[in-house]
Amino acid sequence: MEAGEAKKRIEKLRAAIEYHNYLYYVLDAPEISDAEYDALMKELLALEAAYPQFVTADSPTQRVGGAPAEAFRTVAHPLPLLSLNNAYDTGELMEFDRRVKKQTLAEPLTYVGEQKIDGLTVALLYQDGVLVQGATRGDGLRGEDVTANIRTIRSIPLKLREKIPGRVLVRGEVFMTRDSFQELNRERERAGQPLFANPRNAAAGSLRQLDPGVTATRPLDAFFYDLLLWEGAASTFPATHWEAQALLKEWGLKVNPYSRLCASIEEVVEYCREWEEKRSTLPWEIDGVVVKVNSLALQERMGTTAKAPRAKIAYKFSPEEAFTRVREIQVNVGRTGVLTPLAILEPVRVGGSTVGRATLHNEDFIREKDIRVGDVVVIRKAGEIIPEVVRVVPEHRTGTEKPFIMPARCPACGAAVYREPGEAAVHCLGASCPAQQKEKIIHFASKNAMDIAGVGPAVVNLLVDKGLIKDAAGLYDLTAGDLVGLERFGAKSAENLLAAVERSKENPPERLLFALGIRHVGEEMARRLVGHFRDLDRIFTATREELVAVPEIGEAIADSIRRYMEEAQNREFLERLRRAGLKFKAEEREAVAEPLEGKTFVLTGALAAFTREEAEEALRGLGARVTSSVSKKTDYVVAGENPGSKYQKAMDLGVPVLTEDEFLRLLADLRATEREASQRRDN
DNA sequence: AGGCCTCGAGTTCA
DNA sequence: CTCGAGGCCT
Incomplete structure (x- = not known):
């Protein structure tokens, strides 16, 4: 430039x-x-x-901060409230550690890691144990006197729990929980008032009300982090930041329960990593971690720069939202023939990972957001992992952006495409569209279907392109001779693949039914259908009425199954699978007691003793239903490590939550009673 | 017809 | 995880 x-x-x-x-x-x-x-x-x-x-x-x-509003009195802080230097990656934390170590003498070096709350900083002054002043940070030297508003916050003590002579100055963070924020916005929406953009703004707006009566109605909360001043206590002043935290807690000031004493920078890095991952599970928003040298003497010795102390650093999480550019819009064909547009993005870090692609769902989504090739867009993580395009930034348009047009022909096979009126999806009409065929085979071999290890997208591509298979039944005709010599296939990998194919023949029929990929027949419906008819042939020859008689099977599902069987190609495909030796009939089941019959379970979080699938299997074996969402009908939620939103939902609805230990005990108890019962039967 | 509730299908990155 | 849509109950 x-x-x-x-x-x-x-x-x-x-x-x-x-x-x-x-x-x-x-x-x-x-x-x-x-x-x-x-x-x-x-x-x-x-x-x-x-x-x-x-x-x-x-x-x-x-400039360090913003200008104070005119209506509040400005007050000078007894000590400047400095801001913090930022670290944006672990490398910068390591550098910080090196700088600290240069200043360290004989004392052991420990750090404290604290959540960096996304709220607003306040300084409270207590005189002889009584709250006399509360001020915002302002520019660090002078802030606004919001004492009257601070007094309305329930978690802030107006008097410390013991009488502390002289002046005490503490620094804290006022914030609003996500739940309170949403509740507040719902109320404001009802009242026709403008909404707050996020919890931080809601907290700031609430604390800076001229009428403390309004502040009092707002659900504000606060954590306290630093003891800045304790006059006349030179001999009793704590030696470390960690002890200072304990002292604040003793005095009745709320401290963040997740702070951690770390013995090394590696532990600090681990702490940062942990919270960057789990940030969304917290009731409040955090935008980073504050790392502090624990020894206050060392903090003192390291001193400050003009704006920040040298013994503290703020590790900033990568933002949950980021800007990037749409390079291209690809169109993919799924196993059901649906054309799905996919945005190829300039890679950008967001929410802890690098994102290069995001689904655009369908034509309507793109039109509604007016997304064009070349646009700058805002990306966000929906849930923990999946990136989504939030909106475009029209200010960055140069006029060269190209609007997206859904192709009139399938990009994979060239067949015409069709959009059912009233439906969002565009379908490829090609009967033997290779993209569809490949996706169907991938689905057939996938973990929850036939679970054929080694048959994933790459291998399917290879096998189909080489003309070795045309559909999933072809997998059962493969020989070692077909495979060996293919790129990335040696004798061993060929053998493994064939063994996995062979093993898959033993799968129960409900897996096979699911693997077929019939519309509306997913894992659960496949289980129900097999549970009812016990034999795939009976399902395929059943009349519409017989199908609809199965609970949860309605006309849409019944018609879909009939339509599948009317297709000669599909019938022939099934015969080839039968000849290959796949199981169409369910095993005779022994009459086992089902002590959990009629009970519905939902699993959330990771269990230590099981995988999710094993736990589901165990529950189903006892007659329970395992579903994926919590509702009033759920009997128990089993919460493992790092439970997700389902845990909260269970609490809200008053559904009992079992820990893993309780869950294991329940299983053990049921099995014990079962054993006794069967022994009595045997005798 | 409307309000649950559940299932199916598509989704990304390490 | 989040949609959309199917099934069932009121």
Whole structure:
């Protein structure tokens, strides 16, 4: 970029940032997301670094905080409330550790890791144990006097639990939980008031109400992190940050229960990693981890720079939202023939991983969001893993972006495509579309279907392209001679694959039924159908009425099964599977007691003694149903390690939650009673 | 017809 | 995980 141009861009960015600062800090009504704001700031920082001659004292990059609103009295903090330097990856944490170690003398070096709450910083002043002042951080030197509002927060003590002579200054973070935030927004929506963008803004807006009566109705909460000042206590002042935390807790100030004392930087890194992963399970939002040298003497010795202490650092999580550009929109064909557009993105880090693709679902989704090739878009993680395109940023349009048009022919086989009126999906009409065939084979061999290890997307592609198989039945005709010599196939891998194919013949018929991929017949319906008819041939020859008579099987499912069987190609396919020796008939079942019959279980989180599948299997063996979502009809939720949202749902609905131990005991008890019963039978 | 509840299908990255 | 849609109950 040429210098004159850079200068113009710098000025434009500054004006924009100032404007958004004002909206954010003064009016508490931001128009853009934090991520967008950060992007503006980052661009400005980069330009100023490249052109230092244009840096001015009043640039927003030189300012520590925002301007205080006029209505509150400003007060000077007894000690400056510094901000923190940031680390954006573990490498920067290691560098921090090296800097700390240079200053360490004989004392053992330990750190404290704390969640960095996304709220707003406050400083509370207690005089002889009584709360006399509460102030926002402001620019770090002077903040706003919000004492009256602070007093309304229930978790903040107006008096410390013991009388502490002299002045005590503590630093904390006021925040709102996600649940409270949503509840507040629901109320505001009902009342026709503007909504808060996120919990942070809701907390800030609530604390900065001119009328403390309003603040009192807002569900604010607070954690306290630092004892900044304790006058006249030189001899009793704690030696470490960890002890200071304990002291605050003793005094009745709420401290974050997840803080951790770490013996090394490696433990700190582990702590950061852990919370970056689990952040979404917390009731409050965190945007990073604050790392502090535990020894207060060492903190003192390391001192501060103009704006931040050298003995502390904030490890910032990668943002949950990020910007990137749509390079291309691909169209994939699934096993049901549905054409699914997929955005190929410039890789970008978001929510702890690098994202390069995101589904665009269907034509309507793209039209609604007006996503075009070349657009800059906002990406977010839906749930823990799956990235989604939130919206486009039209400001970044240059006019060269190309709108997406759903192809009129299947990109895999060239057949015409068809969209049922009223349906979102576009289907490929090609009867032997290779993309569809491949997806069907992959599904057939997948874990929950026939579980043929070694037959995944890559191998299926290879086998179909080489003309070795045309459908899943072809797998059972493969010979070692077909495979050996193929790229990435040696004698051993060929043998393994054939063994896996052979083993799959023993699968029970419900797996086979599911593997066929009949529309509306998933794992659960396959189990029910086999449970009822016991034989695939009986299912395929059943009349519509007989099918509908099965609980949970309605007309749509019955018709889908009949339609499948009317297709000559499918009937022939089934005969080939039969000849290969696959099981069409269910094993005779012994009449086992089903003590959990009629009970519905939901599993969440990871169990230590089982995989999820094994636990489900064990429950089904006892007659229980295992479903995937919690409702009023759920009898028990079994919660393992790191339970997901289902745990919360269970609590909300008052469904009993079993720990893994309780669950294991339940199984053991039931099996014991079962054994006794069968012994009595034998006698 | 509407309101559950559950299942099916598609989804990404390490 | 999140949609959308099927099935069943009121």
